[in-house]
Amino acid sequence: MSDNGHHESGVHRGVSVKTMEIVVALLTLALGLVVIYDSRRVGAGWAEDGPQAGYFPFYIGVILCIASVWTLWRTLFSGKAAAGVFVSHKKLRLVLSVFIPSLIYVAAIWFIGIYVASAVFIGVFMYWHGRFAWTRIVPVSLSVPIAMFLLFEVWFLVPLPKGPLEALIGY
Amino acid sequence: MEEFSSLMQGFSVALTYQNLMFMFIGILLGVLIGVLPGLGGANGVAILLPLTFTMPPTSAIIMLSCIYWGALFGGAITSILFNIPGEPWSVATTFDGHPMAKSGRAGEALTTAFTSSFVGALIAVIVITFLAPLVAKFSLQFGPPEFFAVQLLTFCSFVGLGKGHPAKTIAAMMLGFALAAVGLDTVTGTLRMTFGTAELLRGFDFLIAVIGLFGIGEILLTMEEGLAFKGVHARINPRVVWHTWKQLPKYWMTALRGTLIGCWMGITPGGATPASFMSYGIAKRFSKTGEKFGTGEMEGVVAPETAAHAAGTSALLPMLTLGIPGSPTAAVLLGGLLIWGLQPGPLLFVEQKDFVWGLIASMYLGNIVGLLIVLTTVPWWAAILRVPFSIIAPIIVVICAIGAYTVHNAMLDVALMLLFGVVGYLFKKLDYPLAPLVLALVLGDMAESSFRQSMLLSRGEVSIFWSNGLVGSICALAMLMLFWPVITKMLARLRRGNNDLDEARPVE
Numbered sequence: 001m002s003d004n005g006h007h008e009s010g011v012h013r014g015v016s017v018k019t020m021e022i023v024v025a026l027l028t029l030a031l032g033l034v035v036i037y038d039s040r041r042v043g044a045g046w047a048e049d050g051p052q053a054g055y056f057p058f059y060i061g062v063i064l065c066i067a068s069v070w071t072l073w074r075t076l077f078s079g080k081a082a083a084g085v086f087v088s089h090k091k092l093r094l095v096l097s098v099f100i101p102s103l104i105y106v107a108a109i110w111f112i113g114i115y116v117a118s119a120v121f122i123g124v125f126m127y128w129h130g131r132f133a134w135t136r137i138v139p140v141s142l143s144v145p146i147a148m149f150l151l152f153e154v155w156f157l158v159p160l161p162k163g164p165l166e167a168l169i170g171y
Numbered sequence: 172m173e174e175f176s177s178l179m180q181g182f183s184v185a186l187t188y189q190n191l192m193f194m195f196i197g198i199l200l201g202v203l204i205g206v207l208p209g210l211g212g213a214n215g216v217a218i219l220l221p222l223t224f225t226m227p228p229t230s231a232i233i234m235l236s237c238i239y240w241g242a243l244f245g246g247a248i249t250s251i252l253f254n255i256p257g258e259p260w261s262v263a264t265t266f267d268g269h270p271m272a273k274s275g276r277a278g279e280a281l282t283t284a285f286t287s288s289f290v291g292a293l294i295a296v297i298v299i300t301f302l303a304p305l306v307a308k309f310s311l312q313f314g315p316p317e318f319f320a321v322q323l324l325t326f327c328s329f330v331g332l333g334k335g336h337p338a339k340t341i342a343a344m345m346l347g348f349a350l351a352a353v354g355l356d357t358v359t360g361t362l363r364m365t366f367g368t369a370e371l372l373r374g375f376d377f378l379i380a381v382i383g384l385f386g387i388g389e390i391l392l393t394m395e396e397g398l399a400f401k402g403v404h405a406r407i408n409p410r411v412v413w414h415t416w417k418q419l420p421k422y423w424m425t426a427l428r429g430t431l432i433g434c435w436m437g438i439t440p441g442g443a444t445p446a447s448f449m450s451y452g453i454a455k456r457f458s459k460t461g462e463k464f465g466t467g468e469m470e471g472v473v474a475p476e477t478a479a480h481a482a483g484t485s486a487l488l489p490m491l492t493l494g495i496p497g498s499p500t501a502a503v504l505l506g507g508l509l510i511w512g513l514q515p516g517p518l519l520f521v522e523q524k525d526f527v528w529g530l531i532a533s534m535y536l537g538n539i540v541g542l543l544i545v546l547t548t549v550p551w552w553a554a555i556l557r558v559p560f561s562i563i564a565p566i567i568v569v570i571c572a573i574g575a576y577t578v579h580n581a582m583l584d585v586a587l588m589l590l591f592g593v594v595g596y597l598f599k600k601l602d603y604p605l606a607p608l609v610l611a612l613v614l615g616d617m618a619e620s621s622f623r624q625s626m627l628l629s630r631g632e633v634s635i636f637w638s639n640g641l642v643g644s645i646c647a648l649a650m651l652m653l654f655w656p657v658i659t660k661m662l663a664r665l666r667r668g669n670n671d672l673d674e675a676r677p678v679e
Contacts, residue, residue: 130561
């Protein structure tokens with residue numbers, strides 16, 4: 001994955017649109033092939049009692065592959081379709097600074113329950129991105145999970161994932 | 172006037188104290204969803220859907236559709252005051268709405284937007300009232316081939332009328348169909364594309380996809396732009412409203428045109444976003460003051476708002492009568508109907524009269540309640556937008572996670588939601604349209620079963636799709652839609668070719 005002709009200006013450094021177009025088109029192509037493979041496995045033909053399970057998905061896979069190859073072709077052989085920067089390194093860092101904490105948050109729900117994880121997630125996010133004082137972080141990050149708890153567990157009786165802390169207070 | 176008495180019956184269903192309260196809550200939640208970045212009509216309804224499972228279906232659909240109306244209204248607030256479209260269909264509203272607000276006419280711009288949306292929606296509801304029973308009655312004679320043909324028409328119109336490149340529209344759509352096929356095939360009992368994992372047995376739920384694609388994807392995009400909300404203050408008082416209402420009647424032609432475009436684009440699933448742009452463009456061309464568009468013309472707010480609301484409302488017509496939603500939000504509502512055990516389609520009008528007419532009556536009431544609420548509560552919503560993004564973003568991620576979890580009480584869904592978020596981010600940046608993906612995911616099983624039944628009827632002959640006049644003409648229309656860009660291009664080339672004979676050949 002090179003920077004495809006953007007070396008001259010340091011400002012616009014990043015992943016090029018062309019690279020991403022190719023990556024995404026290859027991914028959809030791969031998915032199309034998986035669909036075709038699996039449809040053939042379960043049978044994409046005609047049984048005595050009618051179409052087999054893979055009959056319809058098989059064609060879906062074929063069309064998905066054709067569309068992916070079409071996009072690949074356009075990206076590689078017609079220059080105007082894919083010019084410019086997809087995301088600069090600076091912006092990519094911003095996006096990851098949201099995505100990675102969200103990933104950790106979702107993983108944390110497994111272990112400590114959604115309420116505690118949400119409180120920590122909101123608090124850390126506010127501190128990291130907004131540089132808020134603790135006097136504002138603590139009330140916000142506590143009030144949201146408490147409101148959620150009342151809404152779901154108490155009023156609507158919809159159970160959400162809970163951890164050791166909730167077990168301690170009897171839920 | 173059978174429709175009229177049915178409608179009155181509907182009002183008696185909708186006008187209970189309880190339903191009015193749900194309507195009120197729905198509108199408030201909807202405006203909130205429309206105002207906040209990362210939450211929109213489709214994923215807002217998707218997140219709240221599980222909470223309504225315990226409610227009676229009529230009340231639930233009234234509340235959910237009111238969330239939708241609220242979101243349509245809410246999009247205009249951010250566009251006009253902050254120049255940030257809260258929803259894609261309000262992008263065209265920023266062109267003239269924001270300049271109006273900056274020149275001190277914020278109240279006027281907002282009143283214009285709300286009133287236009289109201290008018291657009293109201294006319295669309297009237298269209299639904301009288302057209303829907305006819306469409307439903309007509310489609311009672313549909314068999315599996317006809318239903319598949321209508322679905323084909325839906326998807327072909329996406330390719331032909333959509334903004335994205337056909338290759339990308341088709342890829343997004345096929346991805347939706349492929350995801351819909353994952354899991355247990357109910358006809359043959361075969362497991363498809365589960366690759367031995369028990370969690371995939373259930374398949375991919377479109378609600379998870381909607382929450383991820385539109386919610387998380389939007390947050391990632393917004394973060395990239397490094398949003399700082401700088402808005403115009405707005406106060407609406409009765410004098411401003413009255414003053415604006417006195418000026419509006421002279422734009423009746425623009426409003427009517429916008430509504431017609433909206434209804435057309437809503438019923439054929441072009442969607443609210445292209446409708447609003449098309450209406451704006453046409454209004455600009457036909458207006459006497461067209462060259463002033465973009466500097467704060469009232470007409471430039473009327474045009475996109477009427478079209479967007481008319482499209483958003485009329486998208487429910489094919490959803491109710493044929494079971495084919497015209498927009499992602501209508502698709503989510505359709506998913507809700509299926510969960511409550513109501514099969515959308517022509518029979519709904521016969522078997523669930525109270526439900527259908529209660530819903531249609533609630534559309535009238537919901538839009539009136541909505542107009543009153545947004546006119547009186549604008550300052551609050553503007554205040555919410557002044558809350559920094561670093562507080563709103565994590566809260567929205569938390570809400571999306573809860574929404575994804577409550578669909579099936581499964582942690583895997585929350586992880587999938589994040590994956591769909593990445594897909595949404597990539598697809599939006601590369602101009603892959605998301606609406607066909609969602610619609611294909613919702614309609615996948617239905618399209619497959621009508622295709623299978625048709626094939627069973629004809630013993631595998633594809634010719635069943637042009638075996639009679641009805642199915643043949645729908646299929647022909649579908650093909651016309653599919654190749655529409657090619658046809659227009661060829662027509663333009665023909666016309667240019669004729670000109671070339673008269674003039675000198677232009678140098679390529």
